[in-house]
Amino acid sequence: MVKKRFIAGAVCPSCSASDTLMLIIESKGSETVECVECGYEASEPESKPAAPELDEGMIGLFKP
Ligand SMILES: [Zn+2]
Structure with missing residues (x-):
């Protein structure tokens, strides 16, 4: 199965x-x-895009 979707805001480097x-x-x-x-x-x-490591850090800090 092939999915197609438009990339919002993307500009074609060719035209x-x-x-x-x-x-x-x-x-x-x-x-x-x-x-x-x-x-x-x-x-x-x-x-x-690189996944932000913020979530992991926040989980580490949030210890009950
Ligand atoms: Zn184009």
Whole structure:
């Protein structure tokens, strides 16, 4: 199953159009970014934002 969704606020590096980039998530888990305006395509290798370690720290501090 392939999921597609638009990336809000994203600007295409190829045609500079905004809100035309779609994130395509394949069943394998690989992610591809595609521009519906110009056909620009790019794989998205581990560009996930680093998870904030704040939660872990807060749990550590919060001991009853
Ligand atoms: Zn484009």
